[in-house]
Amino acid sequence: MFDPYTNAYIIILRDDGNAEMLPIWVGKPEASAISFAMEGVATPRPMTHDLMKNVLDTADAKVISVVISDLKDNTYYARVHLLYDDSEYSIDARPSDAIALALRAKTPIFVNDDVIRKHSSEEMDRWLENLKPEDFGKFDA
Amino acid sequence: MEDGMKNGWVKLAVQGVMSDAIPNSDSQVVILQDEQKTQTLPIWVGTAEGTAIRMALEGVIPPRPLSHDLIRNLTEQLGLKISKVVVTDVQNNTYYASISLSGRPSELTVDARPSDAIALAVRAGSPIYAAQDVLDRLAPENVAPWLKLLGTKDFGGTV
Numbered sequence: 001m002f003d004p005y006t007n008a009y010i011i012i013l014r015d016d017g018n019a020e021m022l023p024i025w026v027g028k029p030e031a032s033a034i035s036f037a038m039e040g041v042a043t044p045r046p047m048t049h050d051l052m053k054n055v056l057d058t059a060d061a062k063v064i065s066v067v068i069s070d071l072k073d074n075t076y077y078a079r080v081h082l083l084y085d086d087s088e089y090s091i092d093a094r095p096s097d098a099i100a101l102a103l104r105a106k107t108p109i110f111v112n113d114d115v116i117r118k119h120s121s122e123e124m125d126r127w128l129e130n131l132k133p134e135d136f137g138k139f140d141a
Numbered sequence: 142m143e144d145g146m147k148n149g150w151v152k153l154a155v156q157g158v159m160s161d162a163i164p165n166s167d168s169q170v171v172i173l174q175d176e177q178k179t180q181t182l183p184i185w186v187g188t189a190e191g192t193a194i195r196m197a198l199e200g201v202i203p204p205r206p207l208s209h210d211l212i213r214n215l216t217e218q219l220g221l222k223i224s225k226v227v228v229t230d231v232q233n234n235t236y237y238a239s240i241s242l243s244g245r246p247s248e249l250t251v252d253a254r255p256s257d258a259i260a261l262a263v264r265a266g267s268p269i270y271a272a273q274d275v276l277d278r279l280a281p282e283n284v285a286p287w288l289k290l291l292g293t294k295d296f297g298g299t300v
Contacts, residue, residue, distance in 0.1 A: 029189035030208070045235065045254050048190070048208045055212060058249045059242065061219055075205065084219050091218055094205050 011099060013068070013111060020116050022068065024076055030096035037103035049100040056105075059084065063105035066098035071118045150227060150270040151175050153182060155263060158195045159290065161185065169195075171259060172287050173228075173269065180276050181284045182228065184236055190256035197263040209260040216265075220244050226258035228271040231278060 001010045009031030013022045026034070033049045035041075046054060056063060061084035070077040078098035082089040093101075102109045153173040161168045169191030173182040186194070193209050206214060216223060221244040230237040238258035242249040253261075262269045 029187075033208075045237075046252060046257075047254075048212075048257050051240075051251065051253050051257050052208070052212050052215070054251050054253075055216060055240070055242070058251050059216075059219060059221055059245070061215075077205075080211075080215070082215070082219070089218050091211070091214055092206060093211050094207075097206075097208050097211050 011096070013099075013109065015111075020111075022111055022116060022119060024068070024095050024099075026094075026096035030094075030100060033100040034096065034103060037100060049097070049104055052097075052101055053104045056082070061089075063101060063107045064088070065108050065110055066093070066102040068095050068098070068109070068111040068115050070112065071115045071122065074122065076115070149273040151180060151273055151276060153180075153228075153269050153271055155194065155198060155259060155269070158186075158191050158198070159287075170287065171256070173259075173271065181288060182271055182276060182279065183284060183287045184228070184255050184259070186254075186256035186259075190254075190260055193260040194256070194263060197260065209257070209264055212257075212261055213264045216242060221249075223261055223265040223267045224248065225268045225270060226253070226262045228255050228258070228269075228275055230272065231275050236275070 001012065002008075003010050003025065006025060008025045009028060011024045011026055011031070011034060013024065014020070029048075033047060036043065036047065037049070043050070053063075061082050064081040064083050067079050067081065068076055069079050076095045078093045078095040080091045080093050080098050080101060082091065099109060153175055156172040156174050158169055158171050160166070161170055167188055168185045169188060171184045171186055171191065171194055173184065174180065193207060196203065196207070197209070203210070213223070221242045224241045224243040226238055226240050228236055228238045236255045238253045238255040240251045240253050240258050240261060242251065259269060261267070
């Protein structure tokens, strides 16, 4: 989805039961990397995240999952979990790259419970910050 | 270096990234040159890839890893090294490249667009080569306009 207010794109993640929803703002190249994978668009040459997956495939490294692991000061953090030579690796990533890779590797995307909680509270903070005195005016006369 | 000679490869360095001469074009041009600066290879890349290359050349450390930083971090963590990237071929104006990874018993190669290969090489400090054949097939009129701009203020990210 395109967000005209921030001139950025929004990725909407939902859980299986549609009970939780997490919007993540991403840049244009990352948004197209994600929508290409969702729509099954095959490009004549490997795009950046196709290359990422091809590098891992060639090295026999397997993406197990990606996790949206944290939210700090409006920035989401993700981790890519890999299996390589019988060892597990966890690598820091932006959620946009992690999601673009997960869709190509057909691996699950998880969101840490904390992130959902923090997301709701940061949203509340933003709402409170944006409140102006006149918003209260209509109630106190 | 020796196998480079054997395979007819020329070692190149990125001289800079600049906007395409066509106004409102969505592409940027990466200029590569050999050590003697006698051979020049311009490669057209998308804005995102051009920016990725420029940022690494300028030593900009982004607060969060960008896509090519992530690929480098993935390979590093797995103990693999990007040993070189090679612009291998050009067909119908499309350039082909390969990325070589060392750290396993045998060297691995992965097919890539030159833009991604160069963006990785400048982050991993890996040498960039082009097949001599690719350089030989460049029409001089395609190279001349960029040579004129080399070193001028229009030229971003000069190394």
